Amino acid sequence: MADVEMKPADAKSKEEVSKETKTTSPPLSPVAEIKSNAALMEKAVHNIEPRFTHRVLRSLAAIRKRLDDKVLHDAIAEVYPKDSAVKASLFAWLPNVPAEDQSMDVDSSASPKTSPTSEPVPEVEIYLRLLVLHHLLTSKSSYDKALELAQETIQRIQSLNRRSMDPIAAKVWFAVERAYELGAELSDARPLFLAAQRTASLRHDDETQASLINRLLRSYIQYSLYDQADKLISKTKFPTSAPTTQYARYHYYLGRIRAVQLNYTDAHTNLQNAIRRAPPPRTAPGFYQAVHKLCVVVELLMGDIPERSTFRHPVLEKALHGYFDIVKAVRAGSLSQFAATLQQHAAQFEADKTYSLIVRLRQNVIKTGIRRLSLSYARISLRDICVKLHLDSEEDAEYIVGKAIRDGVIEGRIVHEKGWMECGAQKSGYGPEVSEMFSRRIGYCLELHNESVKAMRYPLNAHRKELAAAEGAREREKELAKEIQEGELDDEDAMGGDF
Amino acid sequence: MSTQQLSSLYGELTRSFDARPSDLNKCGKLLAQLKVALIETGLIFPQGDHKLEDLVAARDILEIGAFWSIRTKDVPSFDRYFSQLQTFYNDFSSVLPPSKREYPLRGLNLIRLLIQNRIADFHTTLESLPLPADELALNPYIRHPVNLEQWLMEGSYSKVWNAREEAPAEEYKFFVDSLIGTIRNEIASCEETAYESLPLKDAATLLFFKSQSELLEFAKQRGWQVNLTAGTVTFAHKGEEKMEIPKEKLIANDLHYARELEQIV
Structure with missing residues (x-):
């Protein structure tokens, strides 16, 4: 799950979280955990039950933080038989563990625990590769190695071509992206992703497909290729059975693309979905912050003011500081304050890739200003508007007010001869628009209800028990009926006998 | 080549x-x-x-x-x-x-x-x-x-x-x-x-026209009423839009809610 966090800027909060998980998690040693995971995977393959694999992958984030050279070394040593080829190839990726350590290990692991005699399933190999890959990605010096390993792992997966490997493969792709991003150019990985995406969609491998679509979108957005990203979205269908975390990312990317295309309503819906589906803010603060940043800007562009409580959230408070200032400027409708804030936080907005979106807010600032004036004055001269909104000239003010009236921002009229604006009465709050708004909200609630009913899980064989119970009841009923019949006969007989 | x-x-x-x-x-x-x-x-x-x-x-x-x-x-x-x-x-x-x-x-x-x-x-x-x-x-x-x-x-x-x-x-x-x-x-x-x-005159300045004839031509295209004697342009107003209640839509919506609610209860 934690593969959602990817913003290095939030490393601090990440550390905090990892500390927490460390203290709360049971004191099972990482080596033992990896071993038990390998056993689970074995079970998954033999019983054709992907549930176990999913369970293993769920713990990936926690394990990842506890890895080091020795842990990996021990785990590989214990999972594989003594002279296995795979073992040797895996060891090749790890730096040599100090000699005395190694000898100690070998002793302890060889004598008390019996080394397994049979080779585990290839899924385990890929899993271990994934762990090694994640470990290599933690330090800068091993990025090149990680990249090499990533390429080899992908080839290995493709040559093995096992369906039971799909869930792991989806995770591997994430690590591959990371390796390319850190060790080389992300754009170099694009042909690889595209080809794999094609294969995955042909094989109905939903998880890998979902993962790869997100990889591609990210790579396009990284290079600001919004056109290509948009085309990819229109040409592919995001698999509905994809895991929630992938969905959350997909919605985030979609939201970003729509926001760039000025389709704010769509962008807002997608970002809301992304927030709803995101992992809890404490486990993945980076993603949570990134979505909220974008969401605040989109809400402003739509003419709404984001809720204040958003900015008080412990995870968001610090990260959204600059955005809070922008919101204040827009709310006040003051162009000068807006320009100053933009200047002050330019570097942050640039890093978040929201700068150009925020620049678009300028017109919203003006509109808010005009709306405030139209609410508080029945009649105001263009000169005063010009002064209050810090516009350059009266002539501009006249055009701007004219446009605001045409766009329906305010109700009013310009009297050119006298040089003032007369504000009309406000629209009444009742009408078809209100019912439309209500029906949209009701529709949303109903859909949510239906979705959650559909998403409910039932234990697999629960209905069997009921069936058995029903069967039993029917049996009893039959018996009863039979008894009654017999009884009746008996009675009759008895009666007959009497006669 | x-x-x-x-x-x-x-x-x-x-x-x-x-x-x-x-x-x-x-x-x-x-x-x-x-x-x-x-x-x-x-x-x-x-x-x-x-x-x-x-x-x-x-x-x-x-x-x-x-x-x-x-x-x-x-x-x-x-x-x-x-x-x-x-x-x-x-x-x-x-x-x-x-x-x-x-x-x-x-x-x-x-x-x-x-x-x-x-x-x-x-x-x-x-x-x-x-x-x-x-x-x-x-x-x-x-x-x-x-x-x-x-x-x-x-x-x-x-x-x-x-x-x-x-x-x-x-x-x-x-x-x-x-x-x-x-x-x-x-x-x-x-x-x-x-x-x-x-x-x-003001209309011409607002629209950046240099001569009145250009403005008159433009006004004709947009269907504005020009009163040459008073020297004014009057804009045709599409009277206040009548508020109409979209009955059919409302009924359809209500029926839809009723059906959904029935499913829930």
């Missing part, structure tokens, strides 16, 4: 394009021939290995083609040249030396999108420029369209009008006419809702 022929044609093209005034007819003919040559040598969508100077030549030819289309006021042709140039600008940016004409052309493309009122495309293109966002304001070729868009969106039409002569390159002026057409229509639609009537 061989590469030699290509380069000789290319030389001829640059000569006739750089000549003052440039020979547009000849350029057109040469461009048609060169396009065929580019396709034959596989340089139009370069794949695989090509010599660096060939790629630069191909890019130059396409760039001249794009400028030529603007000078001959052929916007669809500009669109085609520009999309062919995208490959050179985006995918070969690390291989090729940067071109002087790149930003003027990108700016022109932005203006074209603006005039065709494709605002969403305008922003997408702007985002995908290989420049950090705060440097956009420093590049004169990009600043011009960005400012225009901002003013148009705000409604500061007089600034747009004043900026029409400040174009950073010769070619930008070819778009001025259509730009003025765009803002006149915008202003007119604003006036229709914002004013009841206007003196003829």
